Amino acid sequence: MYDTIIVGAGSAGCVLANRLSADPHRKVLVLEAGRAAPRASDIPSDWPTMFNTAVDWSYYTEPQAGCRGRRIFWPRGKMVGGSGAINAMIYIRGLPSDYDGWEKAGCAGWAWRDVLPKFIAFENNARFIDDPLHGTSGPLYVADVPHVDPNELKWLEAAQAAGLPHNPDFNGASQEGAGFFQFVIRDGERFGTGKAYLRPALTRANLTLKTSVRVTRIIIERSRAIGVEYLENGQPKSAFATGEVVLASGAIGSAQQLLLSGVGPADELKAAGVEVVHELAGVGRDLQDHINIPITFYTKEKIGVGAWTEESLAASLAEWETSRSGPRSSPWVAAGAHVRSRPDVEPDLQLYGAISPHRDYVRFLSSRPGITLHATLQRPNSRGRITLRSADPIEHPAIDPCYFASDASGSDIATMIEGVRINRRIAAQSPLKEMIEGEVTPSAEAASDAEIADYIRGHCTTLYHAASTCRMGTDDLAVVDPQRLQVRGIDGLHIADASVIPIMVSGNIQTPTILIAESAAAAILG
Numbered sequence: 001m002y003d004t005i006i007v008g009a010g011s012a013g014c015v016l017a018n019r020l021s022a023d024p025h026r027k028v029l030v031l032e033a034g035r036a037a038p039r040a041s042d043i044p045s046d047w048p049t050m051f052n053t054a055v056d057w058s059y060y061t062e063p064q065a066g067c068r069g070r071r072i073f074w075p076r077g078k079m080v081g082g083s084g085a086i087n088a089m090i091y092i093r094g095l096p097s098d099y100d101g102w103e104k105a106g107c108a109g110w111a112w113r114d115v116l117p118k119f120i121a122f123e124n125n126a127r128f129i130d131d132p133l134h135g136t137s138g139p140l141y142v143a144d145v146p147h148v149d150p151n152e153l154k155w156l157e158a159a160q161a162a163g164l165p166h167n168p169d170f171n172g173a174s175q176e177g178a179g180f181f182q183f184v185i186r187d188g189e190r191f192g193t194g195k196a197y198l199r200p201a202l203t204r205a206n207l208t209l210k211t212s213v214r215v216t217r218i219i220i221e222r223s224r225a226i227g228v229e230y231l232e233n234g235q236p237k238s239a240f241a242t243g244e245v246v247l248a249s250g251a252i253g254s255a256q257q258l259l260l261s262g263v264g265p266a267d268e269l270k271a272a273g274v275e276v277v278h279e280l281a282g283v284g285r286d287l288q289d290h291i292n293i294p295i296t297f298y299t300k301e302k303i304g305v306g307a308w309t310e311e312s313l314a315a316s317l318a319e320w321e322t323s324r325s326g327p328r329s330s331p332w333v334a335a336g337a338h339v340r341s342r343p344d345v346e347p348d349l350q351l352y353g354a355i356s357p358h359r360d361y362v363r364f365l366s367s368r369p370g371i372t373l374h375a376t377l378q379r380p381n382s383r384g385r386i387t388l389r390s391a392d393p394i395e396h397p398a399i400d401p402c403y404f405a406s407d408a409s410g411s412d413i414a415t416m417i418e419g420v421r422i423n424r425r426i427a428a429q430s431p432l433k434e435m436i437e438g439e440v441t442p443s444a445e446a447a448s449d450a451e452i453a454d455y456i457r458g459h460c461t462t463l464y465h466a467a468s469t470c471r472m473g474t475d476d477l478a479v480v481d482p483q484r485l486q487v488r489g490i491d492g493l494h495i496a497d498a499s500v501i502p503i504m505v506s507g508n509i510q511t512p513t514i515l516i517a518e519s520a521a522a523a524i525l526g
């Protein structure tokens with residue numbers, strides 16, 4: 001018998017494991033479907049090499065009507081550290097107005113003035129030492145990218161020539177402009193919450209971590225969660241908690257487990273063959289994501305990732321192994337920007353200047369060298385949902401982000417068209433323009449707004465930021481309350497991961513997810 005069961009040892013679950021087991025009187029069990037993170041997870045450049053492997057859930061969306069019927073690949077980490085062990089490690093909080101928007105949407109206690117001290121408290125920033133907007137004594141080490149490619153500096157110069165102001169700190173007074181992201185990288189290695197929070201807590205006698213165990217159902221009796229059922233080596237097992245079960249299985253996993261446990265929209269549950277335990281209409285609804293569109297340009301010289309050979313890969317790995325430096329200590333997404341698609345909005349596009357001629361998440365590299373410029377929609381209107389295909393807990397749920405098709409205003413596609421145009425403006429500036437041979441087909445042929453829209457619909461990807469499937473709030477579709485992140489109507493059941501984000505933030509979402517886990521732990525500890 002445990003006091004607390006945490007389901008999932010991902011970005012949030014590792015934080016919860018540390019904070020909740022810091023109370024020596026609390027016996028904590030963490031159940032994680034994946035295994036220990038592999039070596040590739042330590043090496044900053046190697047995150048895409050884990051896609052479609054045993055440590056990736058390798059989801060695909062439903063065919064997207066707004067994306068010319070394509071099913072879009074959605075990787076998620078399935079290992080200790082979760083998606084935070086496969087991600088690109090960028091550390092960013094979002095805009096103050098994002099969090100003020102959360103408060104306005106009914107989430108009291110989540111305004112910028114409330115969350116900023118918490119962000120500062122869990123940060124340990126290597127560069128911003130005496131800075132009122134940064135912390136230096138938290139568990140999460142945050143630093144500049146260890147290796148800068150000279151061509152990333154050329155991208156930055158071109159971005160400034162295109163009118164973007166230089167921004168030395170995207171978590172500083174203003175998010176707008178171009179510069180270098182900071183990362184959760186320590187001494188040349190990934191330093192996600194698996195290392196920052198979970199690893200040091202594993203020496204505690206009151207904390208148990210079980211890996212390769214898949215939770216299949218939350219056991220609910222008389223409107224109270226009392227434990228979970230899980231599969232270990234294919235055998236059904238159960239574990240019980242006197243205090244609480246905390247779901248930290250991510251935006252897909254947490255919603256799926258609630259639905260499998262009979263908590264969700266009654267008609268959908270019945271259709272999937274699941275007995276209704278507690279009707280909660282919002283479970284799985286409101287799925288949000290950052291949509292991303294790359295355009296690639298061939299370069300005259302072999303540069304960056306496009307210049308890598310068998311020999312240089314081996315040499316850069318040897319360098320990383322001996323000194324944790326060199327090209328393998330970079331995630332190759334360090335140069336970027338936050339820009340406005342039009343003057344009357346806050347920055348609504350995030351840009352990347354990647355020195356790599358990749359398409360489709362670096363799984364396929366062009367035979368010629370080049371650079372890829374990404375534009376990502378920061379505050380999407382598109383809203384989707386997650387539903388069960390069946391009562392089988394092993395079957396992937398249906399994931400339908402409903403990109404563009406659910407945005408009747410048309411503003412999502414219009415903003416992204418502007419993102420492509422801004423990236424082309426950057427590519428047309430010195431010193432990039434002298435390096436570039438030309439834009440690669442098929443974006444190269446897209447000139448009018450309608451043609452660019454077609455290109456975006458045919459080639460957009462996820463920026464991997466699934467959120468909001470069990471969102472907090474006080475309205476009828478809210479799943480958890482904003483104060484304790486407890487599932488409405490079920491005692492002893494909390495959700496503390498990216499699924500509770502009420503409205504998407506303007507930036508990569510691991511840092512807000514850590515904020516959520518820290519806040520949930522504090523509320524549970526009381």
Ligand SMILES: Cc1cc2nc3c(=O)[nH]c(=O)nc-3n(C[C@H](O)[C@H](O)[C@H](O)COP(=O)(O)OP(=O)(O)OC[C@H]3O[C@@H](n4cnc5c(N)ncnc54)[C@H](O)[C@@H]3O)c2cc1C
Pocket residue numbers: 007008009010011012013031032033034075076077078079080081082083084086087088089090091092213214215216248249250251253254257463464465466497498499508509510511513
């Ligand atoms: C490729 C990629 C790149 C990204 N890049 C960045 C970035 O640079 N910066 C950034 O801020 N964000 C980034 N993100 C997003 C960020 O990593 C995620 O939003 C964040 O990790 C989500 O945290 P979470 O705790 O909600 O879920 P996760 O970290 O996904 O954790 C969920 C955990 O639960 C486990 N689990 C699921 N179902 C079960 C079950 N039934 N039983 C037991 N365990 C289960 C999973 O295996 C996983 O370990 C990226 C994400 C990806 C996938």
